[in-house]
Amino acid sequence: MEDFIIIFLLSLLTITAVAIIFMRNMLSVIMLGSIYSLLSAVIFVVLDAVDVAFTEAAVGAGISSVLFLSAFAVTGKRQVLKQKNKLIALITVSLTAAALLYATSDMPYVGDPNSPAQTHVASRYIEQSGSEIGIPNIVTSVLASYRGFDTLGEVAVVFTAMIAVLLLLLRREEDQEIDREK
Amino acid sequence: MKNNPIIKQTSFLLIPVILLFGLYVQFHGDYGPGGGFQAGVIFASGLILYALIEGQAKAEQVFSMRLARILAASGLLLYAGVGVASMFLGANFLDYNVLAHDPLHGQHWGIFWVELGVGLTVTSVMLSIFYAFTHFK
Numbered sequence: 001m002e003d004f005i006i007i008f009l010l011s012l013l014t015i016t017a018v019a020i021i022f023m024r025n026m027l028s029v030i031m032l033g034s035i036y037s038l039l040s041a042v043i044f045v046v047l048d049a050v051d052v053a054f055t056e057a058a059v060g061a062g063i064s065s066v067l068f069l070s071a072f073a074v075t076g077k078r079q080v081l082k083q084k085n086k087l088i089a090l091i092t093v094s095l096t097a098a099a100l101l102y103a104t105s106d107m108p109y110v111g112d113p114n115s116p117a118q119t120h121v122a123s124r125y126i127e128q129s130g131s132e133i134g135i136p137n138i139v140t141s142v143l144a145s146y147r148g149f150d151t152l153g154e155v156a157v158v159f160t161a162m163i164a165v166l167l168l169l170l171r172r173e174e175d176q177e178i179d180r181e182k
Numbered sequence: 183m184k185n186n187p188i189i190k191q192t193s194f195l196l197i198p199v200i201l202l203f204g205l206y207v208q209f210h211g212d213y214g215p216g217g218g219f220q221a222g223v224i225f226a227s228g229l230i231l232y233a234l235i236e237g238q239a240k241a242e243q244v245f246s247m248r249l250a251r252i253l254a255a256s257g258l259l260l261y262a263g264v265g266v267a268s269m270f271l272g273a274n275f276l277d278y279n280v281l282a283h284d285p286l287h288g289q290h291w292g293i294f295w296v297e298l299g300v301g302l303t304v305t306s307v308m309l310s311i312f313y314a315f316t317h318f319k
Contacts, residue, residue: 066230141293
């Protein structure tokens with residue numbers, strides 16, 4: 001049953017992705033992208049990764065759609081198509097897809113107990129985090145305590161992204177005048 | 183969108199629930215799914231919804247750009263500060279065991295403050311980016 005649900009959701013993902021390719025109106029592309037994120041969130045729930053599903057639904061389907069929408073308020077809503085170099089694009093995409101498909105043959109099956117993800121530190125987290133950290137959600141223990149240093153880096157990345165966006169978009173009046181004179 | 187009464191009334195019903203849910207996800211992350219990242223995004227989306235309905239100016243009366251920038255930096259500082267505090271108490275950077283009398287309590291406190299820092303930074307960063315786009319002409 002679970003296999004059937006995942007296959008069904010994955011085919012919906014493929015349909016959404018193909019629909020995005022043929023869309024020319026950016027508004028529809030954003031909405032379909034949001035649906036794509038929601039579908040992936042549902043797949044994560046089926047795979048028992050509720051924390052990841054939560055993030056995907058909030059960030060992928062929620063905030064990024066709003067940010068894209070406000071970005072298109074600046075740039076315009078229609079995609080301008082350039083017809084040249086179609087062959088090179090096709091070759092690049094096919095090669096990348098072939099490389100990805102080839103790489104997936106080496107991936108362990110989902111839930112394989114002998115996969116590297118399960119044999120390394122995961123068992124320690126599952127067995128010891130109750131007595132070492134003492135909170136029920138193992139994901140939070142890993143994220144905030146065992147891997148606290150990584151999470152500090154992630155927060156720094158988010159902060160740096162904000163600085164970059166503000167520097168690019170909120171230029172001072174004088175700078176804008178200099179640009180106009182050029 | 184601002185003039186549509188249905189959207190406006192529905193959003194006004196939803197915004198308090200979204201903000202409350204954000205706080206729940208923030209402070210319940212130890213026990214259920216969620217944590218600072220998700221809570222920050224949910225809280226920010228509530229405020230962004232308010233900005234979309236009532237306009238940028240009113241939203242900035244609630245949560246100004248300046249406040250967003252200060253909170254973004256202070257969230258990161260709070261996180262790093264927990265690390266420095268544990269260093270001063272004689273353990274490694276971000277080793278929460280020493281933050282309280284017994285290691286489990288210390289872990290609890292450390293995770294609480296660290297997640298709060300994450301939540302503050304993520305909320306403010308999302309809002310700042312949204313404000314920056316809407317200010318850009």
